[in-house]
Amino acid sequence: MARVALADIHALTLYKDEITRARRTSPIPQLTCIGKPCRLFQPDVVRCENIGGSGTEVDWKCEADLPDSLRFGRVQVSCEGWDRPGDPYVLKGPLS
Secondary structure, eight states, X not given: OOEEEGGGOOEEEEXXXXXXXXXXXXXXXXXXXXXXXXXXXXXXXXXXXXXXXXXXXXXXXXXXXXXXXXXXXXXXXXXXXXXXXXXXXXXXXXOO
C-alpha cells in the first residue's frame, strides 16, 4: 500500500455498485445518491476532476450522463485519510 496527497489526484472515477478500498476503516459504496430523484435515476459512473485546492480542501467538478431533466445538486467527495481523519494523504490506487 502506498499513499498520495489528495491534492495531487487529478480525477476520480466512481462506479455504481462498487465499493471503495480502505486502509483504516471498512469499505463503503463509491456512490451514494440521496434525495427523491434517486428513486427514478442513479448514474452508473461519475467522474470528478480536481479543479484546485490544497491539503484536504480540494474542489471537485463532477459529471455524469444524466437525463436532461436532472442535474447534480450538492456533491460531496470524501476520502479516508491515510493516518487519521483530515490527513492530506490518502490510499493510492484505484478505488475498487
